[in-house]
Amino acid sequence: MAQTIDSQKRQIRASSEASPRKRRRSGWWLPYVLLIPAVLLELLIHIVPMLTGIWMSFLQLTKFFISNWSAAPFTGLKNYRVAVDFNGAVGRGLLNSFYVTCRYTVLVVGISWLLGMAAAVVLQRSFRGRAAIRTLFLVPYALPAYTGIITWNFMLQRDKGVVNHLLVNDLGLMHTRPFWLIGSNAFISLVVVAIWRLWPFAFLMLMAGLQSIPTDVYEASAIDGAHAWRQWRSITLPMLRPVNLVLLLVMFLWVFNDFKTPYVLFGTSQPAAGDLISFHIYNATFLTWNFGSGSAMSVLLLLFLLLVTSTYLLVTNRRRSSDA
Amino acid sequence: MHDTRAFKVFRGVVIAVLAAFTILPLYVMITSSMKPLQDVSGAFSWWPSHITFSPFVDMWTTVPLASYFVNSVIVSTSATLVSLVVAIFAAYAVSRYRFRGRTAFTTTVLSTQMFPGVLFLLPLFIIFVNLDQHFGIQLVGTRIGLIITYLTFSLPFSIWMLSGYFDGIPRELDEAARVDGCSPIGALLRVVLPAARPGVIAVAIYGFMTAWGEVLFASVMTTDVNRTLAVGLQQYSTQTNVYWNEIMAASLVVSVPVVIGFLALQRYFVAGLTAGAVK
Numbered sequence: 001m002a003q004t005i006d007s008q009k010r011q012i013r014a015s016s017e018a019s020p021r022k023r024r025r026s027g028w029w030l031p032y033v034l035l036i037p038a039v040l041l042e043l044l045i046h047i048v049p050m051l052t053g054i055w056m057s058f059l060q061l062t063k064f065f066i067s068n069w070s071a072a073p074f075t076g077l078k079n080y081r082v083a084v085d086f087n088g089a090v091g092r093g094l095l096n097s098f099y100v101t102c103r104y105t106v107l108v109v110g111i112s113w114l115l116g117m118a119a120a121v122v123l124q125r126s127f128r129g130r131a132a133i134r135t136l137f138l139v140p141y142a143l144p145a146y147t148g149i150i151t152w153n154f155m156l157q158r159d160k161g162v163v164n165h166l167l168v169n170d171l172g173l174m175h176t177r178p179f180w181l182i183g184s185n186a187f188i189s190l191v192v193v194a195i196w197r198l199w200p201f202a203f204l205m206l207m208a209g210l211q212s213i214p215t216d217v218y219e220a221s222a223i224d225g226a227h228a229w230r231q232w233r234s235i236t237l238p239m240l241r242p243v244n245l246v247l248l249l250v251m252f253l254w255v256f257n258d259f260k261t262p263y264v265l266f267g268t269s270q271p272a273a274g275d276l277i278s279f280h281i282y283n284a285t286f287l288t289w290n291f292g293s294g295s296a297m298s299v300l301l302l303l304f305l306l307l308v309t310s311t312y313l314l315v316t317n318r319r320r321s322s323d324a
Numbered sequence: 325m326h327d328t329r330a331f332k333v334f335r336g337v338v339i340a341v342l343a344a345f346t347i348l349p350l351y352v353m354i355t356s357s358m359k360p361l362q363d364v365s366g367a368f369s370w371w372p373s374h375i376t377f378s379p380f381v382d383m384w385t386t387v388p389l390a391s392y393f394v395n396s397v398i399v400s401t402s403a404t405l406v407s408l409v410v411a412i413f414a415a416y417a418v419s420r421y422r423f424r425g426r427t428a429f430t431t432t433v434l435s436t437q438m439f440p441g442v443l444f445l446l447p448l449f450i451i452f453v454n455l456d457q458h459f460g461i462q463l464v465g466t467r468i469g470l471i472i473t474y475l476t477f478s479l480p481f482s483i484w485m486l487s488g489y490f491d492g493i494p495r496e497l498d499e500a501a502r503v504d505g506c507s508p509i510g511a512l513l514r515v516v517l518p519a520a521r522p523g524v525i526a527v528a529i530y531g532f533m534t535a536w537g538e539v540l541f542a543s544v545m546t547t548d549v550n551r552t553l554a555v556g557l558q559q560y561s562t563q564t565n566v567y568w569n570e571i572m573a574a575s576l577v578v579s580v581p582v583v584i585g586f587l588a589l590q591r592y593f594v595a596g597l598t599a600g601a602v603k
Contacts, residue, residue, distance in 0.1 A: 027508070028423070030417075030421070030508055031417035031418075031420075031421035031423045031426075032417075032423065034413040034414060034416060034417035035413070035414050035417050035418075035429060037409075037410040037413065037414070038410050038411070038413070038414035038433070038479060038483065039429070041410060041472075041475065041476045041479060042432070042433060042436065042476060042479065042480075044472070044476075045444065045448065045472065045473055045476035046436040046439070046444060046476060047432075047436075048451075049443075049444045049447040049448045049451060050436075050439065050443060050444060050447070052447035052450070052451060053443050053444070053446060053447040056446065056447055056450065061450075115342060118338045118342075119338060119339075119342055122334070122335045122338045122339060127335075133339055133343065135587055135590070136343060136346055136347070137342060137343075137346060138586070138587065138590060139346065139350065139583060139587070140346055140349075141586075142533070142582060142583045142586035142587060142590075143579050143582070143583055144533070144536050144537040144553075144554070144578060144579055144582055145537040145539070145554075146537060146539055146553075146554045146557060146558055147353070147557070147575035147576075147578060147579045148349060150557060150558065150561045150571060150575055151349045151352055151353045151572065151575060152349060153561055153562070154352065154356065154364075154561075154566075154568050154571070154572065155348070155349060155352055157568075159366075159367065160364060160365070160366065160367065160368055160568065161368060162348070162352050162368045164368075165367065165368040169367075196345065196346075196349065199342075200346075204593075204594065207594065208594045211594075227328065227330075228328065228330070228331045228334075253437070253438045257440045257441060259441060259442070259539065259540045260537075260539045260540070263539055263540070263543070263558070264539060264558045264561075264562075266562070267558070267559070267561075267562025268562065269562070277440075278440055278441065278442050278540075281440075281442045282442055282445075282540070285442075285446060286544070291446050291450060294442070294446050295443075295446050295447065298440060298442045298443040298446065299443070301440050301442075301443070302439055302440060302443055305438055305439070305440065309438060
C-alpha cells in the first residue's frame with residue numbers, strides 16, 4: 001500500500017514536469033477513464049455528425065431519402081458545384097449571404113470590441129457607483145439571448161416601436177417612419193441588436209484582463225508625465241494582447257456563425273439584407289429539404305472558418321515568436 | 325493619483341452613452357409588460373396609460389407558456405448537471421496528468437467550438453430521424469434528445485475553464501490527501517473540488533445559460549410536446565398579431581431568474597474566465 005502511494009506520488013511529481021515519461025506506471029489508465037464520458041459525448045454529438053455531414057455533402061440527399069438516407073445516390077462533387085456556381089440561383093444566394101456575413105462580422109466585432117474596451121478602461125479605477133454601472137453593463141449578456149432580441153423586435157416595429165417614436169416624434173431626425181425589419185434597413189437593425197448583445201462580453205473579458213495589470217505600472221508612468229491616452233497606448237494595449245488575441249478570435253467565430261439574431265429577429269420572413277450565412281443554409285435546407293446541398297454549404301463554411309482561424313493563429317504566433 | 329479632467333469627461337460620456345444603449349430595451353421590456361393591450365397596439369408611449377398586471381396573468385393562456393417553462397427547466401437543469409460532472413472529470417485528467425493524446429484531446433474539443441452549428445444540425449437531425457426509423461429510439465421531439473445535444477455544447481468551454489481553474493490549485497493539496505490515503509478520485513472530490521468551487525459555479529452558470537438560450541437546435545428538434553421557451557416565444561413573437569405586452573411580460577419572467585443568478589455570481593464567472601484566459 002505504502003508502495004503504491006509512493007508510486008502515485010512520484011507520478012504526480014512526474015506529471016508536473018513537461019516531458020511525459022514513456023514507462024507505464026500503475027494507474028496510467030486513470031486519465032483515460034476520466035475522459036471516457038467526455039470523449040463519448042463529443043464523438044456522439046460533434047465528431048460523428050461532422051463526419052456524417054461531410055459524407056452527406058456527397059449524396060443526393062433530398063426529401064425522398066430523409067428517413068432512409070443510406071439509399072441516397074452518391075453524386076460526387078455535384079452539390080459543391082451547384083453551391084459555387086455563382087451564375088446559378090443557389091450560388092448567387094450563397095455568395096450574397098457570404099458578403100452580408102463578412103460586413104456584419106467586421107462591424108459587430110469591431111464596434112463591440114471598441115465599446116467593451118472603452119467601458120473597461122473607464123471602469124478600471126474605482127469611483128462612486130462603479131459596481132452598479134458594471135452590473136448594469138453585464139445585463140444584456142446575462143439576459144437569455146432570445147428575450148433581448150424579441151424586445152428589439154418590438155422596439156423596431158414601424159408603427160408600435162420605440163425606435164421610430166424616438167427618431168421621428170421625440171428627436172425629429174426623420175420625417176417618415178422607416179421600416180426596420182424589412183428591406184435594406186434590416187441590416188442596420190441586425191448589427192445594432194448583435195452589438196447590444198455582444199459588447200458586454202468584450203467588456204467582461206477585457207475587465208478580467210485589466211485586473212492582471214499591476215497599478216504601480218500606471219503610477220510610475222504618471223510620474224513620468226504620461227497621460228491617459230499615452231498610458232492606454234503603451235501600457236494597457238500591450239498588456240492586454242493575450243486577452244485580445246483570444247477575444248477577437250472567439251468573437252469572430254461566434255458572430256460569423258450567428259444564427260440566433262436573424263432567426264429570432266426576422267422569423268421566417270428573412271430580408272435579403274439580413275441573410276447571414278448560417279441562417280441562409282438553414283433556410284435553404286429546410287425549405288427544399290435538400291440536406292445534401294445544405295451539408296455541402298456547411299462544409300464550405302467550415303473550410304472558410306478553418307482557413308481564417310489557422311491564418312490568424314499562424315500570423316499571431318509568428319509575431320509573438322519574433323518579438324521574443 | 326487622481327484622474328485628469330479630460331479623463332473624467334470622457335468617462336462621463338462613455339458611461340452615459342453605453343448606459344442609455346443598455347437600458348433602453350430593458351426599460352421597454354419592463355414598462356410594456358405593465359401596459360394594457362391598447363397601449364401596445366398603437367403608437368408607442370413612454371409610460372402606460374394605466375399600470376396593469378394582467379399581462380402576467382394572461383400570458384399563461386395566450387401561449388402554452390407553462391409547458392414551455394417546464395420543458396426549458398428540465399432540459400437546462402439536466403444538461404447543466406450532467407455536463408458539469410463530465411467536465412469535472414475530464415478537466416481533472418487534463419490538469420493533473422500528462423498522458424498520451426492529451427494535446428489531441430484538448431485541441432479537438434476546443435476546435436469543435438468553432439464549427440458552425442448548422443454543420444452538426446443537419447446530420448444530427450438525419451441521425452436522430454434514422455435512429456427512430458430503424459431502432460425505435462425517439463430523440464426528435466423528446467427532452468432526452470435535447471438534453472444530450474445541449475450538454476455537449478457547453479462541454480468544451482467548461483473543460484477549458486475548469487482545467488485552468490484546477491491548474492491554479494496547488495498540487496500539494498492533492499498530494500497531502502493522497503498521503504492520508506485518498507484515492508485519486510477521492511482527492512478530486514474531497515480536496516480539489518471544494519477548492520475550485522468558484523470555477524465550478526462559473527461553469528454551471530455558463531452551461532445553464534447556454535442551454536436556456538439555445539435556439540438553433542431547439543427550432544428543429546422540438547415539437548409541440550417538448551418545445552422550449554426560446555422557440556415558443558420566438559415563434560409567437562414573429563406572428564402578425566402579437567400581444568406585445570404579454571410577450572414582454574413573459575420575456576421578463578423567463579429572464580429574471582437567469583439575470584439574477586448571473587449577476588449574483590458574476591465575480592466567480594470573471595475569476596473563472598481569468599483562470600482560463602491567463603493560462
